[in-house]
Amino acid sequence: MKRAVGETPWVRRSLIAIAVGFFVLFMVVPLGVVFAIAVRDGIAPYLAAITTPDAKSAIKLTLLVAGIAVPLNIGFGIAAAWSLARFKFPGRRALLTLIDIPFAVSPVVVGMMFILLFGAHGYLHSSHKIVFAVPGIVLATTFVTIPFVARALIPALEARGPEQELAALTLGASPWQTFWRVTLPGLRWPLAYGAILSTARAIGEFGAVSVVSGHIRGETNTVPLHIEILYNDFQYQAAFAVATILVVLALATVVLQRVVEWRAERNRV
Amino acid sequence: MRRAMRLTKFHGVGVVSLLATVACNGSKSAANGDGKTSDIKTVELLNVSYDPTRELYVELDDAFAKQYRDTKHVTVTIKQSHGGSGKQARSVIDGLEADVVSLGLAGDIDAIADSGLLAKDWQTRLPEHSTPYTSTIVFLVRKGNPKAVKDWGDLVKDDVKVIASNPKTSGGARWAYLGAWGHGKKTSGSDEGAKAFVKQLYQHVPVLDSGARGSTTTFVERGQGDVLLSWENEAYLAQDQAKDQGFEIVVPPRSILAEPPVAVVDRVVAKHGTAEVSKAFLEFLYTEPAQEIIAKNHYRPRSKTVKSDLPELELFSIDDLGGWGVVQKTHFADGGVFDAIYTK
Amino acid sequence: MARRALPGFGLSLGVTLTYLGLLVVIPLSTIVLKTSSLTWAQFWTVVTAPRAVASFALSLGASLVAAAIASVFGLIVAWVLVRYEFPGRGLIDALVDLPFALPTAVAGIALTATWGSTGVLGRYLHAIGVEGAYSRLGIVIALVFLGVPFVVRTVQPVLVQLDPRLEEAAATLGATRLQAFVRVVLPALRPAIVTGFALAFSRALGEYGSVVFISGNMPGKTEIAPLLVMTKLEQFDYSGATALALVMVISSFAILIAINSFGRRSRKRDLHRKRPPEERPTLPPPATIVRGHV
Numbered sequence: 001m002k003r004a005v006g007e008t009p010w011v012r013r014s015l016i017a018i019a020v021g022f023f024v025l026f027m028v029v030p031l032g033v034v035f036a037i038a039v040r041d042g043i044a045p046y047l048a049a050i051t052t053p054d055a056k057s058a059i060k061l062t063l064l065v066a067g068i069a070v071p072l073n074i075g076f077g078i079a080a081a082w083s084l085a086r087f088k089f090p091g092r093r094a095l096l097t098l099i100d101i102p103f104a105v106s107p108v109v110v111g112m113m114f115i116l117l118f119g120a121h122g123y124l125h126s127s128h129k130i131v132f133a134v135p136g137i138v139l140a141t142t143f144v145t146i147p148f149v150a151r152a153l154i155p156a157l158e159a160r161g162p163e164q165e166l167a168a169l170t171l172g173a174s175p176w177q178t179f180w181r182v183t184l185p186g187l188r189w190p191l192a193y194g195a196i197l198s199t200a201r202a203i204g205e206f207g208a209v210s211v212v213s214g215h216i217r218g219e220t221n222t223v224p225l226h227i228e229i230l231y232n233d234f235q236y237q238a239a240f241a242v243a244t245i246l247v248v249l250a251l252a253t254v255v256l257q258r259v260v261e262w263r264a265e266r267n268r269v
Numbered sequence: 270m271r272r273a274m275r276l277t278k279f280h281g282v283g284v285v286s287l288l289a290t291v292a293c294n295g296s297k298s299a300a301n302g303d304g305k306t307s308d309i310k311t312v313e314l315l316n317v318s319y320d321p322t323r324e325l326y327v328e329l330d331d332a333f334a335k336q337y338r339d340t341k342h343v344t345v346t347i348k349q350s351h352g353g354s355g356k357q358a359r360s361v362i363d364g365l366e367a368d369v370v371s372l373g374l375a376g377d378i379d380a381i382a383d384s385g386l387l388a389k390d391w392q393t394r395l396p397e398h399s400t401p402y403t404s405t406i407v408f409l410v411r412k413g414n415p416k417a418v419k420d421w422g423d424l425v426k427d428d429v430k431v432i433a434s435n436p437k438t439s440g441g442a443r444w445a446y447l448g449a450w451g452h453g454k455k456t457s458g459s460d461e462g463a464k465a466f467v468k469q470l471y472q473h474v475p476v477l478d479s480g481a482r483g484s485t486t487t488f489v490e491r492g493q494g495d496v497l498l499s500w501e502n503e504a505y506l507a508q509d510q511a512k513d514q515g516f517e518i519v520v521p522p523r524s525i526l527a528e529p530p531v532a533v534v535d536r537v538v539a540k541h542g543t544a545e546v547s548k549a550f551l552e553f554l555y556t557e558p559a560q561e562i563i564a565k566n567h568y569r570p571r572s573k574t575v576k577s578d579l580p581e582l583e584l585f586s587i588d589d590l591g592g593w594g595v596v597q598k599t600h601f602a603d604g605g606v607f608d609a610i611y612t613k
Numbered sequence: 614m615a616r617r618a619l620p621g622f623g624l625s626l627g628v629t630l631t632y633l634g635l636l637v638v639i640p641l642s643t644i645v646l647k648t649s650s651l652t653w654a655q656f657w658t659v660v661t662a663p664r665a666v667a668s669f670a671l672s673l674g675a676s677l678v679a680a681a682i683a684s685v686f687g688l689i690v691a692w693v694l695v696r697y698e699f700p701g702r703g704l705i706d707a708l709v710d711l712p713f714a715l716p717t718a719v720a721g722i723a724l725t726a727t728w729g730s731t732g733v734l735g736r737y738l739h740a741i742g743v744e745g746a747y748s749r750l751g752i753v754i755a756l757v758f759l760g761v762p763f764v765v766r767t768v769q770p771v772l773v774q775l776d777p778r779l780e781e782a783a784a785t786l787g788a789t790r791l792q793a794f795v796r797v798v799l800p801a802l803r804p805a806i807v808t809g810f811a812l813a814f815s816r817a818l819g820e821y822g823s824v825v826f827i828s829g830n831m832p833g834k835t836e837i838a839p840l841l842v843m844t845k846l847e848q849f850d851y852s853g854a855t856a857l858a859l860v861m862v863i864s865s866f867a868i869l870i871a872i873n874s875f876g877r878r879s880r881k882r883d884l885h886r887k888r889p890p891e892e893r894p895t896l897p898p899p900a901t902i903v904r905g906h907v
Binding site for chain 3: 353356437474475476479491492608
């Protein structure tokens, strides 16, 4: 960006140096360390670590949990966005804040809530295994990812205004036709954005799942938990090896976000 | 109306999946709910154990499964869960459906008994207070023992940093605390002297992990501290795992006899129908083949005939300190001695 | 639904309320319920116990310091990304979002391995007697890592839209670059910086996964509040755990409300000051939608 007024070159260069240096020290080096330790004994142990039965069942469980939590929250996000962005009603502000609550609750507390609800001495105890089993993990993960899609959709829907939907209705479209043909397509990018973020979060959730999991090897361990177990089993190289899966996923998330933003920009023009 | 179904389908799919997962877990327990094990070909047990026994039970589970298959023609799969002893006990009380528990100290199993999941006289149902193996607390030091740590008293020397875990959550940590207490009491002759020594000791601890394994990781992998206060078996394991670092095991002349007991969780096995197999598994732990695995993993076997190359040392037991009921309340409960040590 | 022009209010609101009721309100109420089993005196004793107070102070202090550091560096990074061209700029811009997407357990072990006394970077600190891990510094490092993206992503959009004519006018009037920056740019950025600071702060407060690996977890010294809750839980002290949790939830929630209302107020202020509106963005700045503790 060429500007008539600017800083002296040395100020500019030192600022860039500070920014880049800080970035490299705090963000890049740690990630490099993950990969370095993961392959410190060679490629074969690396591959072995990510294909053990426990690792595979952890990956499967993580995908299953994300596969339930994210669609549920997408459905919720759409419903919330529609009711909160298109209508005014008493309590609307409170509802908006309510959606934000999962951000305010520490993961340990999230796990604890569900144990207080469904544990053996919980308020809603039944003979079904909910906590210390897969359903508990799903619940905890769903809770922490509630706000993502909603908060991506609400401002987007507010920004678009109801004109197009009103027009469609006036022209004779049914409410559902309007929703599917007019509203949703416009929300394509915010929806993708929110879905990507909540998936990344669902995959990486650690604290809450750690409390409700029970740590049954091969059964109730997600990938982050499996990493912790490997770390505790003296298998550092394996722990970091499995961690690289999550790092790669995180990088993919970031790339996808860029793509979505770029497509959204293009759409606007 | 047709279209209206589509939005709710989103939720429907999610809810159905959720229910399916619950149902699957439910039916799995139902499969184990059949009374007669001889009619079922496969049985699954959950063994909720404390932190350092990960490697031990991999072998024990395998050996038992083999033996049971040969004698009873039933395939047994044992699933394991590991964590700090106190934490595991809490999980079981909260609903983690353990068929058997193998925890770090009797006090934690007593807590499970108090919640009604197993009989209060559990310690009489198996030999040796229901403890098939014992251990003790030793010191793991760095190559060459640069700080010349030989006994408990050396731990409070000026420049010595000790790695230990949190007695509130870790079984091993409680044994270590009591080992120190025992030393303090013996050298000073009084409880006040013991408390002063233990207080001094924990002032030398820079990192307090929640489980024994966490402390080992901190000492071995992260290079913190000069001495690790550790379960004996854990010290040998760490030594094996990090041969290149040349750790040395220092056995103090006197330490505490750490008894990590096992028990069948009555209510759970009644629900799963696994009472017979669970009992067989625990009884198996006392047999020769199991005791040899135990010795191989650096635990002290109960069996007099199985050879163990662990050193002899003077051991005092929890009973010398009043038993777990007294000890738990005095030292580790809220407001107890350990808390007092941390009050400013 | 005769009073509303658009359909679907009943259905969407119903779904929203049911979902939130089942998944948020009911679980949260267990915290209140469990805590209410304590008397006020007991509650007070639990939350004012020295260890609890120390953990709150630590979480609060470390989060404040980390948020402040994150704000400074975040501002620099945002400035550099928006105003300058240099090789690798696009890469850094993309990577800023990484802490949002990275699981905290991975961040925890990565940061510990890097900044510990045997780590690639930590060994230099260790040589001068500073511990980058198992110390309060370690906690701050982890929280800065998590907080910087918030500041960058809140400041960036404002910086992009900042009218360069203001700075040029200042220069014409004789201001030095520094004066122009302090008197013209910073005030314009202040709401964004404050918002970013608050977001980083609130995220840091409840953080568990990454801190628990790099902290020493020493009661009274490096034990963060969420860990103390976890410890109480593992000691079967449910009501004590929920009492602490309640304090944490209420304070985080209060901060959240403050952030939201501050954001609303400064947006209203901007609307008065603004020139004809630019095109409306279809995506919100990531910082406002990605908060939360992992």
